[in-house]
Amino acid sequence: MVGESGVDNDDVTLATVDVAGSKATKVKKQKKKSDKNVKGQKDASNGGSDNVVTLPTDSENEGENLPEKPITSKKKSKKVKDARNKVRNATSTFNAAKQREKGTISSKKKKKGKLVEIKESPVVFTYNGIDTSNDGTNNEVTSPNDINNNEVTSPNDINNNEVTSPNDVDSLEDTSPNPLSSAKNPTPKKPAFKKPAKPHIIFVIADDLGYNDIGYHTRGTGSVVDTPIINDLALSGVRLENYYVQPVCTPTRASLMTGRYPIRMGLQHGNIRQADPNCLPLDETTLPDKLRDLGYATHAVGKWHLGFSSPKCLPTQRGFDSYLGLIIGSAGHYNYTKKGRALYSNESVEWNHTGKYSTELYTEHAVDIIRKHDRSVPLFLYLSYQAVHSPIECPDVYQRRYKDKYPDLWRVESRSLSGRLKYLGLLESVDVGLGNLTQVLKNTRMWEDTVLVFTSDNGGRNNLFASNWPLRGEKNTLFEGGIKGSAFVSSPLLPPDVIGTVQTGLMHVSDWFPTLVEGVAGGVAETRLPLDGLNMWPTIAEGLPSPRWEILHNIDHMKYMRRPDKPLPPTPYPHNQWILYDYIPFYPRTYAAIRYDNWKLITGIENIEYSGWVPPEESFKQPIPMETVDNLGIYVRLYDITKDPEERDNIALSNRHIVFKLLHRLAHHNEHVVIPEHLYNDPAAIRAKETPEGISWNPWRS
Missing domain, CATH: 3.30.1120.10 (Arylsulfatase, C-terminal domain)
Incomplete structure (x- = not known):
């Protein structure tokens, strides 16, 4: 409590800060009585003089020396209070300067966690305290909502401010005078943060993810899957539980990029293979095309799988400013090879990164893009993980949590259980990667202006250890297990009344095109070709009924095709x-x-x-x-x-x-079906693989 005289009645600790930057020393002031008792009181040991309080000098900051004579109790209150505030400001700024110099922020409490707070490039990834990049760094983050080690009370209570002391949270735009600086050369004020004109958009795809392989879908199914980061983001956003994709990778991605059904592009039959002289039709307007016209910086990371037979088919020719990722449908997660190197950087084969695990490589590159990005420019980041697509391989560290949590389960000798454990490791790497991604968004203060979308591209493969239970079927079928996707939207921009809700209105992957262009970015989704997608943002952000009442899942005249002119004879069925x-x-x-x-x-x-x-x-x-x-x-x-x-x-x-x-x-x-063309292996594609650097997949058409 503070008495009438302005002097604290409790013990007060004052810190003296050397203006040259030396360590602070503490001078403890004795407990004082009320102003009435203090007046006229003499100290016997001081020969009857008033009590003396030693104050820190501040001549370099203020241009004047503090008085050397003892300060009487009458004048003491104001002087002590002014000095106390001045020293506290000095201490606070000094600590903040030290923390910024180190690149760290002090924390009131530390907890065990499995994510790394990413500070300097290159990014360090840890899992349960183990550094997977082997550089010895082990900074812990407790959850995607633990921003700069500040405790957050809810997923939407995002505080990205720097902490100068455990009990003192100051604004990043602190414009108060700095007592440590000279009055003649004051520290310049930090420029005010300029928000982007449109929200940042982060779009994340998990490849071949089973419907039952996401934490919030597993209750009562017998699954041990737990995805804490994904769960936190989904439960603090809007979950889409009547959402559909296509049966396999290429058609889903084509529909996402164009807002149109695959039948209109001749891509309904299946995936584009390595030597297939086909790609996303060049007359299609893509999602990054539209967003770039609206002022967005557009970057793609990860799996492409929309063709590369011509340089015109590559991501950087289809609306993206940059690209790093796998140009084909699948390859090794460490060597990026399937009968030829397929890792691309922009428009050429990337020969580096061999041995770097794909999920970590893509997350690291995405984080680097975010850290270097001008926050005042809206960002569209398309992050398409290879995981959990085959081959089923990942670092052992990502399997450890499941091994430790269910030790008896994995002792059963079973090829299926062994493969399932590796699959869960793949899934864990995606969860950890998403945690690192959202953490750097919060550290850079971009999260508060970001809309994050997470989706699968099709159902999982049961024979490759995924689970779509209790749904019927799997990838490459038209049953629910093949086409019902797992998806959610998470963003601080969502109204509070929709946060944590489940949206059961019909939605298709083609809807993302108009939803992001019109609903989020405020543009016009219309292109010269008719769209099948609908703007679902009012449904997602306001809880309004879905405008969609119909979804064409597919029409494929070539699959299991028999000649229509030879009908089957009558059957007993x-x-x-x-x-x-x-x-x-x-x-x-x-x-x-x-x-x-x-x-x-x-x-x-x-x-x-x-x-x-x-x-x-x-x-x-x-x-x-x-x-x-x-x-x-x-x-x-x-x-x-x-x-x-x-x-x-x-x-x-x-x-x-x-x-x-x-x-x-x-x-x-x-009536709108385009029959697929060029469904064959072009010999020219094989000849183009021979390069001086090695065997790689390269465009072979003009």
């Missing part, structure tokens, strides 16, 4: 009587699927090997084969996804009017 109708709007043996409100229609024959229900390996539950529910020879399947999300009850025969309505819708979309 009544479901196959659809092909014998005199009039039917859409040929039911064509491999296709469409969603209309709660109804989902699948036509054609699915691959029996990939169409069952497969629980996670660690649950020790038995898979449910497809033939136990329905038969491979069925051409028409109708499901009420709202009531039957696992697609166990085919109700086509009892709802023929719904079937015919959806067949008409498929016929409508079929």
Whole structure:
């Protein structure tokens, strides 16, 4: 408490700071009585003189010396108070200067954590205190919300200010005088932080991620998956639980980049292979094209998989300012090779980084982009991880948490469990990478103006240790396990009333194009070609109903194709009587699927090997084969996804009017189908692999 005289009644510690920068010394002032008792009081040991308080000199700062004579108690209050405030300011600024010089911020409390606060380039990655880059640095961050070691009470309570003492948080734009500096040469004020005119956009893709391989989806499924960073971001944002992608990588990425269904680009049949003379059509306007026109800096990191047969197909020719990543669909996570080197830097093969784990390489490069970025310019960063795509390989350090948490589980001799553990390590590396990414956004004060999107590109591969349970099917099928994506939006810009909510309105990956261009960046999404995507930002940010009522999952005339002029003979399965109708709007043996409100229609024959229900390996539950529910020879399947999300009850025969309505819708979309071209290995691509540096994948067309 402070008495009427202005002197603290409690013991007060004053710090004396040497103006040359020496260490502060402490002078402890004795406890004082009230002003009435102090007046006229004499110190017997001082021969009757007033009590004396020694004050720090500040002649260099103020241009005058403090009085040498004793200060009477009457004048003492104001002098002590002024000196006390001056010294506290000096101490605070001095500590801040030391912390900035070291590049660290003091912390009131330290906790165990697994992320690294990234300070200097190159980035250091640790996992549970283990440095995976072997440079000896081990700075701990407790969570993606622990900014500069300050405790944050909620995911949206983001405080990126520098801490000058454990109990004193000052603004980064502190414009108060610096007592340590000369009055003639004051420290210049820091320029005020200029916010970007539009939000930064960070778009993250996890490759081949199983629906059940994300922490907030695993409850009650028998899975041990835990993704704490992803969970924190998702639960502090908006989760999209009626969101769909395409069955495989290339079609999903094409739809994302253009806002259009793959059937319009001839990319609906499957992935672009290494020697395939095909790429994202050059007449398509891409998402980075649009955002760059709106003033965004655009950078791509990670997997491309939209073709490279011509230099015009490369990312830096399709709207991105820079690119580092894998140009093909898959390769080793350490050597970036699949029958040839495929790691690219901008428009040429990158021969460095061999032995650097892909998730760490991509995260490190993304972090470097963020650290060097001018915060006043809006940033679009497209980060497309190779993980958790095969090959199933990763540093052992990322498997350690699961080994330690479930030691008995992995002692069971099983190839499947061994592979599952490595898969979980791949997933853990993505989680840690995302934590490092969001941490540097917060450290650079960009997070407060950022919209982060996370999505999978298709379902996981059950035979490669992923889990889509309890959904049916997997990657490369039109069942829910192949096309239902895991996605969320996390941002401090979201209104408080939608934070932590689940959005169940229909949404498709093509919707990101208009959602980001119009909803987030405030531009116009319209291109010279018709869009299929819709602006979902009002649905995400305001909780309004989804404007989408239909999704064309795919139409692929080439998959499992048999000649239409040779229909199958009648079969004992009544479901196959659809092909014998005199009039039917859409040929039911064509491999296709469409969603209309709660109804989902699948036509054609699915691959029996990939169409069952497969629980996670660690649950020790038995898979449910497809033939136990329905038969491979069925051409028409109708499901009420709202009531039957696992697609166990085919109700086509009892709802023929719904079937015919959806067949008409498929016929409508079929009018816009572009037949895929160039689905072959071009010999010229193989010849172009020979280079003086080594075997690599290079563009071979003009």
